[in-house]
Amino acid sequence: MTAGAGAAEIGMTAAGIGSRGLEAAGHASVDLSVSGVGFQDWVSLLPPVQLQEVYRLVITGAKDGMSDLAIGGISSWQATNQAGGRSSYVQAVIPAADRYLADIDARQNGELVIEKGYRLAGGVTRHEEILRAKFDMARPDQGRRSLTLTVSGYMRGKPLSSGSRTLTGVRMISKPNGKRRVTCDIDLFLQPGMTVTALNETFRADYINYYVTQADKFCEVGER
Known part of the structure; x- marks a missing residue:
């Protein structure tokens, strides 16, 4: 993301849950005047009373010839974001994961991406990436009623940011x-x-x- 002065068109993702838990996308435009270096802090330009934080896990599918899999409703996640010669780490817990198992297994060469989003009035949501890691491990834990899946991975070589x-x-x-x-x-x-x-x-x-x-x-x- 690169910021510059003038009017910017901000794409909004309209979220809806399908039968496989995927989020469907729509598009809306908001004209905003922004300036800065290295990123667009579009959140600070929105009325705080309209903001509702949401998080989701995205497992990329390009390396497996598939589309990305977006999973909302992860029960928890933790991560370490580092750069230079140190590795970043991502771990996310997916409750009631039975419905995702086939789709996740098909993306073994993908990356785990944690995204933070804001749901605005009218149900419009925009997500931005916080960090990502390689998809290294998936650990299933079978409970009495459902299966919980913990996914995790590391990523090395991220450059340092400025600002x-x-x-x-x-x-x-x-x-x-x-x-x-x-x-x-x-x-x-x-x-x-x-x-x-x-x-x-x-x-x-x-x-x-x-x-x-x-x-x-x-x-x-x-x-x-």
Whole structure:
């Protein structure tokens, strides 16, 4: 994503769940005036009262000659977002996964992509990628009533990003071994390498740990 000054057309994805749990896409346009470097922070241009956060897992299918598989309603996910010589990691838990097993098995060469989206008034949703990893492992756990599937993987070689972000919803700032670590809201546009500011503390985000469950969602942004 590259930001520039002037009017921008923002594509919106209209989400609906089909028989296989896939999200169908429509399109709407919103004219916005944006400026910046490296990304378009379209979320800050929308009325906060209209925003509802949603997360989904996408398993890419191009390497297997298939379309991408979008899975909404993942019960939890966690991840570590790193760059340079360090690997990123993604893990997601898919409840009632029986209906997805054949589709997931057909995309063994794909990548796991965590996307954060905002559902607006009228049911229009737009998603953006937070991070991705290779699809390395799938672990089924059979319960009394349904099967739960945990998928995970690693990705190495991601370049450092530039730019700056102000962290929001700060819960805590700690300094283990003199290195700052901030617990805060998940920032859709924050990537490792960016400069972050939180409560008058400014440092480079060397890693971002994400923790999302049905009960809570937050991230830890830290320096090394």
